[in-house]
Amino acid sequence: MPADLPPPFVCQVVKVHDADGPLWCENGLKVRVAGVQAPDWQNAAPCRQRKPGYVCDDAKARASKRIAERLVLGRGINCRPADRSWKRIVARCTLPDGRSLTCALIAAGAATRWDSYWRRYKMGECR
Structure with a gap:
């Protein structure tokens, strides 16, 4: 884990780019949800570059x-930083009801x- 990561924080989510992030926090931080991959927009860099393993479908995105918006927009989520990716903080976050955001996104499809x-972020199992 990089040494320059902030301590755990509450992200009051004001904007969602897509399900795996970034999620924009009221305090200016941008969060990348750890351990998941969401469908990307056709014009996203991985799709333009035809990187394997990416789902590139605007309707699915x-x-x-x-x-993701129904789960987090306008809510405070508790986040534990795990890494950095671009100008975002990769974090393991929990919803206000205590559920893992990562697992909730997977369960909801x-x-x-x-x-x-x-494996890298030692995510454990979803219940």
Whole structure:
């Protein structure tokens, strides 16, 4: 884990790009949800570059984003930083009801487990 990570924080979510992030926090932080991959927009860099393993589908990306918005938009989520990715903080977050955001996104069909990062961040099992 990089030494320059902030301590655990509450992200009051004011904007959602897509289900795996970034989630924009009221305090200016941007969160990448740890351990998952959500469908990307056709114009996203991985899709333009035809990177293998990415789902590039605008309809699926919109549906995934709507699910994430219902879960987090306007709410405070508790986040524990795990890493940095671009200008975002990769974090393991919990919803106000105590559920893992990562697991809630998977259960709702908004994202899939990204195994290499799942192991890297020691995500554990979803209940």
